[in-house]
Amino acid sequence: MNFGRFGRAPGAQPMHEINMTPLIDVMLVLLVIFMLTAPLLTPALRLDLPRADSAQAEQAPQILQVALDASGQAYLNEQPIAMENLRLRLLELGRQAPQAELQLRADTAVPYGQVVSVLDAAQQAGIQRMAFATKH
Numbered sequence: 001m002n003f004g005r006f007g008r009a010p011g012a013q014p015m016h017e018i019n020m021t022p023l024i025d026v027m028l029v030l031l032v033i034f035m036l037t038a039p040l041l042t043p044a045l046r047l048d049l050p051r052a053d054s055a056q057a058e059q060a061p062q063i064l065q066v067a068l069d070a071s072g073q074a075y076l077n078e079q080p081i082a083m084e085n086l087r088l089r090l091l092e093l094g095r096q097a098p099q100a101e102l103q104l105r106a107d108t109a110v111p112y113g114q115v116v117s118v119l120d121a122a123q124q125a126g127i128q129r130m131a132f133a134t135k136h
Contacts, residue, residue, distance in 0.1 A: 094125030
């Protein structure tokens, strides 16, 4: 019974949730501040390095390009050459430039044995660096 009193609306209830927006804003501001100041905090080493007079850099190795087309014709530096002469020419070039690099381009129709014979001739000539040219 109310005896003439009006019913009261319940008072404000305490919140049981935390508003995270201000906390996230503060954390983002701190993150930006640290990102801007961190590079400035690393000390730069000031070194007086010694100077050295070294020899000139080595010249690039001579490149020998050998190509084998589908018909089995060999080319040395874009010039046609017979397989017998290729072996002799590689021996001569191997003596002149022992650090030469052989770049072999072979058609997919060329028998594997012919490719191996070119590699064998290059190895007998003393050429140690060999590379296969491919399409990508």
